[in-house]
Amino acid sequence: MRSIAAKAVVPVAVAVTGFVVVCCILLYSFIKGDMLNSAIQREVSLAGIIVKSTRYAMLHDDRESLRNIISNIGEQSEVEHSRIFNHSGLIVYSSDPEEVNQLVDKKNAGCVGCHEKEVPATNLGPMEQARRFANEKGHHVVAITAPIYNEPSCSTAECHFHPANLKVLGTLDIGLSAEPLRATLATLAWRMVVFCLMVLVLTVGGVCALLRRNILLPITNLVAYANAATRGNTDAPPPGGIDEIEMLGQSLQSLALRLEKKDRELEALRGRGGEPVPTRPTPPDTFAD
Amino acid sequence: MTERSDPSGEQPTPSRLDRGPLREEVRREIRRLHQLSNRGLWGLAIFILISLGAQRNFNFLPTFSEGARAVLGAAPPVKLISIALVVYSFSALVLILSRMMGGTETYRGWAHLGYLSGFYFFYYYAEALPDNFWAVFAAGATILSLEYYAIWSYCSEAIRTEKELLGKLED
Numbered sequence: 529m530r531s532i533a534a535k536a537v538v539p540v541a542v543a544v545t546g547f548v549v550v551c552c553i554l555l556y557s558f559i560k561g562d563m564l565n566s567a568i569q570r571e572v573s574l575a576g577i578i579v580k581s582t583r584y585a586m587l588h589d590d591r592e593s594l595r596n597i598i599s600n601i602g603e604q605s606e607v608e609h610s611r612i613f614n615h616s617g618l619i620v621y622s623s624d625p626e627e628v629n630q631l632v633d634k635k636n637a638g639c640v641g642c643h644e645k646e647v648p649a650t651n652l653g654p655m656e657q658a659r660r661f662a663n664e665k666g667h668h669v670v671a672i673t674a675p676i677y678n679e680p681s682c683s684t685a686e687c688h689f690h691p692a693n694l695k696v697l698g699t700l701d702i703g704l705s706a707e708p709l710r711a712t713l714a715t716l717a718w719r720m721v722v723f724c725l726m727v728l729v730l731t732v733g734g735v736c737a738l739l740r741r742n743i744l745l746p747i748t749n750l751v752a753y754a755n756a757a758t759r760g761n762t763d764a765p766p767p768g769g770i771d772e773i774e775m776l777g778q779s780l781q782s783l784a785l786r787l788e789k790k791d792r793e794l795e796a797l798r799g800r801g802g803e804p805v806p807t808r809p810t811p812p813d814t815f816a817d
Numbered sequence: 818m819t820e821r822s823d824p825s826g827e828q829p830t831p832s833r834l835d836r837g838p839l840r841e842e843v844r845r846e847i848r849r850l851h852q853l854s855n856r857g858l859w860g861l862a863i864f865i866l867i868s869l870g871a872q873r874n875f876n877f878l879p880t881f882s883e884g885a886r887a888v889l890g891a892a893p894p895v896k897l898i899s900i901a902l903v904v905y906s907f908s909a910l911v912l913i914l915s916r917m918m919g920g921t922e923t924y925r926g927w928a929h930l931g932y933l934s935g936f937y938f939f940y941y942y943a944e945a946l947p948d949n950f951w952a953v954f955a956a957g958a959t960i961l962s963l964e965y966y967a968i969w970s971y972c973s974e975a976i977r978t979e980k981e982l983l984g985k986l987e988d
Contacts, residue, residue, distance in 0.1 A: 539917060539966060543910045546959020550906050553952040554899045560948070561895075 532743055537735050544731045545724065552720040560713055567670055567709055568658040575657075575674035575702055578610075582700075586676075595621050601702070608669045608703040612676070615696055660706065668710060671703035746773040753777055757784035836986050843983045847976055853922065854972035857965025860926030864933060864957050871937045871953070874946050881942070892943035899949065902936055906956040910963065917967040922975070926964045933957040 578601065585593040594612070601610045602623020611622035617632040657672050676698045746769030753767050762784045766777025870877065881889070909929060916923065936953045940946040 535970070539914060539963060542959060542963050542966065543914060546955060546963075547906055547910055549955045550952055550959070551903060553955060554903060554949070557899065557948050557952065558896070 532739060532747075536739055537732055540735050541728065541732045545728045548724050548727045552724055556713075556717060556720055559716060563709060563713065564660075564670075567704075567706075568672070571670060571672045571702065571704055572657060572674065574704075575672045575700055578702065579674055579676055579700055582612075591621075599623055606705045606708070608663055608665075608667055608705055609671070610700075610702045612698055612700050614698045615694065620698070663703070668706040669703040670706045670709070671701060674700045674702075676700060742770055746770055749773075750777055750780075754780055757781065760784075760788065762788060840983060840986050843979050843986065847979050847983070850972045850976050850979070853924065854969050854976075856924050857926060857961070857968045860924075860930055861958075861961045861965055864930055864961050867930075867934055867937065868950075868954050868957065871941070871946060871950055875937075875941055889942070893939065895940070895943050895945040895949070898936065898939045898943060898945075899952065902949075902952060902956060905932060905936075906960065909960045913960065913963045913967055917963075917970075920971060922968070922971050924964065924968045926961055926968075929957070929960050929964065933960070 578597075582594055582597055584590075585597065598610050598612060598621040601607055607623070609623055611619050611624075611627060613619045613632050619627050619630050619632060622628050657674060659671050659673075661669055661671070663669050675696045678694050678697050746767055749767035749769070750773050753764065756762075756764060757780055762781060766774065766781045768774050768777075909932075913925075916925075933953060933956065936956075937946065937950075940949045940953065
């Protein structure tokens, strides 16, 4: 961990990758929330369309038509369930015939939103009407409970009578499969993982390549030059590349030349005096290590 | 630590005797640097422990009562908490990198531990912790790892210098 490459690459790689991962996770969370909200809005609209489509049949107390409408809606591939229950919680129409005439538990996820207080709430926002769960088949479902409100035409209809003070006559409960949404989110997650890996490779690769080209190679050349100069070979020019390395090389060269000159002068002086000239100690090759 | 006996059998000179307290001081400094270096690991370990609790959505803690929620007020929007997390992560990383460049021996991991626990708390209070746990965890792991790396590389460098000095004093 003492090399320049490790010291430069590790902090950059950790900081960039970590930050990109945090941003990707939060971005994924934002996109997931937005897509879920959009799916819920669409379901709320769909529930409104169904309630409007059944209005005429309800006004005329045409139970057979209502049964057929709910049953046909339930046959659609992405519809997990569709049912209408009255204000007492009794399921009157359902895409699953076995559910008809059963009571809905008011403590269930879809009901507690309105029924958690003693006096049930009659108006809920679109997000409060939605619930997410896995049904008995193990399918993930996004379900909407849309209230069917009392209207003057309902309370004054001849066929059947609803008291005018009853605000909610019943509830449409429709659940759509969340599998397409989950598949889209899974694809998005994989794409983000690939993006993170690409950012990591590019960052680490880019820093490594720049370090190798601008720092490591000039330093290696300088080490080779210093070793050669230590052995007395000063013929080669000092290495270039970057200004600092070039200046260091030139300093080394002038140092080696001065040492060579002093050696020659010493040799000449001792030669004249008839004394034996001591040989220069062999320098260790420490630079190469 | 006992004084080494001189193998030559000569009496130590006064200047060599004076090196004893200096050697002890260098050894103390090495121990202090080792402890400082370990702080990074402690910070990471404590963060992992807090994260283990957060991953379980702090289900071992009592839930907020209606009264407590009324006192504390409404939770901030989840998007705002997430934006704050991004801004915090960015500034923390920039500060750690600049501190690393300056080569200071300060360890700010404890403060980051507090900030990250705060983010866990805010997400928990806004009932959005399961969806955002990994974002806080990734931010914490990155920031505390980088803090650890910064303090570890500073201490390694300083310990090497101190050991060289100790070697020279013991010669």
